[in-house]
Amino acid sequence: MPQKQKKVLFVDDDPKFLEAVPALMHAFAGGAWEISTALNVGEALAIIQDRQIDLVVLDVHMPVVDGMQFLSLLSRKHPNLVKVVLTGDGSEIHRAACLSRGAELFLEKPQNEGAWRNIYQALHELTRFQPEEGFRGVLRRVGLQDVLQMECLSRHSTILEIATREAQGCIYISDGTIIHAHVGQRVGEDAFNFLMGLTGGEFRLKPFAQPTQQTIDASWEFLLMEAARVRDEAGPTPATTSQPGVAPNVPLSQMGFAGLPQATQFLQKTAPLADQEDSIKPQIAEVLVSSVQGDVLYQWQCDDANARINFLEFLSQKSRQLSQGLPMGPLERMEIQGSKSRIITQLENDHAIFVRTNLTA
């Protein structure tokens, strides 16, 4: 049976690259790939939305929204989309940053045709890989700001309806421009800032219809920055429904995470590290429990919850790749031990746990 043609998108701000490389890849693929190209993130998002892309190959250095930011956006909105970075800057710091943001591969642009064939083969292997669902498929809730950014970058026309227990409002986007917002008696930027300041609630995208009035003329970038400023000045707003937030300080023992005690025993059966003293005592320094969507369910002394959630997502993705073709079963946890600290991460179907302990003599 003939294999389904894979849809591959190359994103690079260099038009010469976009002319030459897809042609080369097309020759290697021999009709197995349908190749699209985009010069910037806006174009790329529109193509991803329209064509159900299987694989995105993107550059790191691009103007306005660079490859790193784009990776983060894609990981949130299209968690199952396979992403590869192909760059001329193969520095270790970029490599680690891209992999931790959801890139499956970090490849350097080669200089000769033979090496390009290797690139093609690596990409071809990836297109055969089918991601799973659940936490192991790296599902993450997309925030209101992300959706707005996506819709504007993609130059879409849509109505974003936002509802909480207390209020219901809409933001109108026409060809990627925010033209109107209303909630209760508020309209215009006042309504937009109010809606963006809500930390709880649900939102959904509706087909565009012309509003009765146009009350906003500022750019979406300015509006988002201004909304962030207003939100910061107003201070934290209590969550009203299920949006990401921080749960009250409930002891972990009351939260039913049965696997944790088992995980905390880790490495006690193995020899200490070379520079580790015998009389060390672990003290819990940081705890984070995340839902499958990337919401913080519980956190204690966690300075950067987003970084921890990104790491859990990275582990989820990497463990799937790691066990591919091997009879290993699903990942239950990862344990990391240093001379001064230990870390345990545990991935379950509906939540993930991150615990860091400091080791003191």
Add this chain to the structure above:
Amino acid sequence: MNPTIQQWITDNARITGVLAFGLHGSDKSSFTFSCHPSFSAEALENAWRCVAETIPVLQLNRFPTARFRWVFKEVVLHCERRRDGMCLGIFAKNDAQLFDANELDRLLMEFHGL
């Protein structure tokens, strides 16, 4: 890749419960060795590449990299990284009856001495 360590891996390939080994050098060179037919060379190389990619991400997050292990339902992948950056991976059965923890300690200790 260090031939002494490769030979050491070959010498320890018959330990009960050990399924495969991986070795990653600070110069990015890699070596894998399968001790079980269910661990194909291709899949093992892919798995070991994933481990190599994890190290810089751990460093980026300022996590230790001296010792980490992936606990899968059926297999535990023990990774030990020396001060010179050489990283050893031991794929072993996740069953205390089938893989002796004392053997693991011995292997890790010997690895540091090689």
